[in-house]
Amino acid sequence: MGIKVQGHPLSPAAQRVMLCLAEKNLDYEFVSVDLTAGQHKKEPFISINPFGQVPGFEDGDLKLFESRAMTRYISQAYADKGTPLISKDLKKMAIIGVWLEVEALKFDAAGHSLSFEILIKPILGMSTDEALIEPLQGQLASVLDVYEARLAESKYLGGDEFSLADLHHIPIVNNLMKTKVKSLFEQRPHVKAWCDEILARPAWKKVLEGARV
Amino acid sequence: MAAAPVTVYGPPLSAAVSRVLACLLEKDVPFQLVPFNIIKGEHKKPDYLKIQPFGQVPAFQDESITLFESRAIARYVCDKYANQGTKGLFGTNPLEKASIDQWVEAEGQSFNPPISVLLFQLAFAPRMKIKQDENLIQENETKLAKVLDVYDKTLGESKYLAGDDFTLADLSHLPSTHYLLNSTDRGELFMSRKNVERWWGEISGRESWKKVVEMQKSPPPRRA
Numbered sequence: 001m002g003i004k005v006q007g008h009p010l011s012p013a014a015q016r017v018m019l020c021l022a023e024k025n026l027d028y029e030f031v032s033v034d035l036t037a038g039q040h041k042k043e044p045f046i047s048i049n050p051f052g053q054v055p056g057f058e059d060g061d062l063k064l065f066e067s068r069a070m071t072r073y074i075s076q077a078y079a080d081k082g083t084p085l086i087s088k089d090l091k092k093m094a095i096i097g098v099w100l101e102v103e104a105l106k107f108d109a110a111g112h113s114l115s116f117e118i119l120i121k122p123i124l125g126m127s128t129d130e131a132l133i134e135p136l137q138g139q140l141a142s143v144l145d146v147y148e149a150r151l152a153e154s155k156y157l158g159g160d161e162f163s164l165a166d167l168h169h170i171p172i173v174n175n176l177m178k179t180k181v182k183s184l185f186e187q188r189p190h191v192k193a194w195c196d197e198i199l200a201r202p203a204w205k206k207v208l209e210g211a212r213v
Numbered sequence: 214m215a216a217a218p219v220t221v222y223g224p225p226l227s228a229a230v231s232r233v234l235a236c237l238l239e240k241d242v243p244f245q246l247v248p249f250n251i252i253k254g255e256h257k258k259p260d261y262l263k264i265q266p267f268g269q270v271p272a273f274q275d276e277s278i279t280l281f282e283s284r285a286i287a288r289y290v291c292d293k294y295a296n297q298g299t300k301g302l303f304g305t306n307p308l309e310k311a312s313i314d315q316w317v318e319a320e321g322q323s324f325n326p327p328i329s330v331l332l333f334q335l336a337f338a339p340r341m342k343i344k345q346d347e348n349l350i351q352e353n354e355t356k357l358a359k360v361l362d363v364y365d366k367t368l369g370e371s372k373y374l375a376g377d378d379f380t381l382a383d384l385s386h387l388p389s390t391h392y393l394l395n396s397t398d399r400g401e402l403f404m405s406r407k408n409v410e411r412w413w414g415e416i417s418g419r420e421s422w423k424k425v426v427e428m429q430k431s432p433p434p435r436r437a
Contacts, residue, residue: 050363051323062308066318073311091278094289101282105321106267146266 003028005070006045007055008035009211012112012171013067014055018210019170020071022203024082030210068104068168075164083203085164096158099150099165102143103157107169110140115175141184144191151190166198174199174208219244222261223270224251225428228388229283230271234428235384236287238421240298246428284317287381301378313375316382319360327356328389335397354399361406368408373416383416391417391426 003021005028007014021028033039033054041052048056049065057063057070059077064070075085087093114136117128150157158165173195176182186192198204219237221244223230237244249255249270257268265272265281273280275293280286291303304310330353338345367374374382390413394400404410416422 050367051319051360062311064311064315066315066322069311069315069318072314073307076307076310090289090293093292094278094280094285097285097288098280098282101285101321102267104318105282149266 002059004031004058005029005055006031006033006048006057008033011054012115012175015171015207015211016067016168017055017057017070017074018207019167019203020074020085020164022206023085023167023201024074024078026074026078026081068100071164071168072100083162085162085167087159087163092159096163096165099157099163100168102146103165103168106143107140107147108172110136110143111169111172111176114140114179114181115172118179118181119175137181137184140181144184144188147194148188148191151194156194162198162201166194170198170201170204174204218276220247220274221245222247222249222264222272222274223256224248225425227251227270228392229269231388231425231429232283232385233271233273233286233290234425235387235421236290236302236381238424239302239384239419240290240294242290242294242298284321284385287384288317291381299379301380302384303381304375309376313380313382316374316380317385320382320385323360324357324386325389327353327360328393331357331397331399332389332392335399336392354402357402361402361409364412365406365408368412373412379416379419383412387416387422387425391422 003026005014005017005021007017007030009015009018009030009032018028018030033045033056035054039045040049040054045056046052048058048063051065053065055067055070056065057073059073062073064073072086079086079088086096113132117132117136121128147157154160156162156166157169173185177185177195177199185195219242221230221233221237223246225231225234225246225248234244234246249261251270255261256265256270261272262268264274264279267281269281271281271283271286273286275289278289280289288303295303301309304313330349334345334350334353337343364374371377373379390403394403394413403413
């Protein structure tokens with residue numbers, strides 16, 4: 001019973017979920033999945049995530065895949081605990097919903113690939129494909145131009161308050177700030193201020209401490 | 214005559230636009246469609262960029278609210294008009310919603326990327342006289358096949374993706390699948406998988422989707 005997250009502590013998707021749980025002050029069990037042994041492609045994990053990907057999530061009888069479905073669920077089911085991450089106001093939630101999609105489909109496409117190429121591949125003993133970096137940076141820069149305009153009018157992406165839309169960015173922003181890609185963020189003053197704020201959140205520091213393996 | 218409060222901007226042939234139209238029709242929400250001439254670049258003009266900063270379609274207005282991103286629009290429509298049309302489209306409680314959300318996310322993250330590449334390579338590139346990339350086609354066929362294997366297994370256990378009722382999870386897949394089946398020769402990817410084939414027959418046979426297909430076939434009305 002209770003909340004269980006299965007994955008790898010350094011995976012951005014798993015971190016997204018753990019961060020959401022930390023913001024909500026929720027207890028949970030973290031189970032490490034042995035990716036090298038292919039544990040994620042077999043039972044019992046496959047019953048939780050039929051795509052054989054991490055993370056997997058359980059809350060009582062509920063089983064979920066896709067980190068962003070997990071965080072949406074946690075934010076709604078535990079709306080009155082910890083930091084409010086969504087809004088009960090239909091219009092405000094709709095705007096948060098827009099930026100949730102932007103992160104998932106536009107920011108993550110370039111951000112995740114850059115993080116993987118530059119940071120993760122060397123750890124796995126693979127080499128960065130340099131030919132991919134420039135076009136990916138160009139892609140990310142276009143997205144960040146839109147963010148710069150948005151954050152000039154709105155304190156956070158989804159509105160005046162920190163929300164799930166900002167939270168979803170934190171793991172990848174954190175990774176990219178350790179690479180040369182950080183210049184893309186630092187060149188845009190509103191984006192830079194927003195990054196500094198969201199990375200400084202105590203819940204994120206808690207997740208990073210837990211991730212030190 | 215009062216204008217309908219809901220307005221959708223974009224051509225019905227766009228997959229993302231038709232995703233929104235299908236949702237509005239399922240929820241019996243009256244709307245007006247402002248078709249865009251993408252070839253004339255209307256979606257890149259300053260007035261449009263104010264409501265859709267990425268210069269893409271669709272954009273959506275409902276009373277005072279302006280939204281973009283088709284899946285965000287669909288979720289909003291389901292929440293606002295929860296008590297009309299297909300009631301369980303986005304679930305009736307948080308657990309159902311979560312089960313549907315995971316498939317909507319999977320559609321966006323795992324299904325949409327490979328199928329979009331295939332549609333571009335197989336249906337659009339030839340029309341635009343761009344050379345097809347055989348490696349890219351192979352790679353993305355393989356990716357899509359793996360995803361459809363998961364779908365086929367799931368649909369062997371439940372009638373629709375998120376359970377026994379039609380939901381946003383299924384609806385999200387309608388536009389791109391329709392294109393692949395009708396505008397390319399790769400329909401076998403779906404039709405060779407029995408449960409996926411059965412599911413496609415059901416979801417594409419819905420009145421709402423048939424209406425969207427009709428809208429896609431009609432010539433755009435002349436603007437006054």
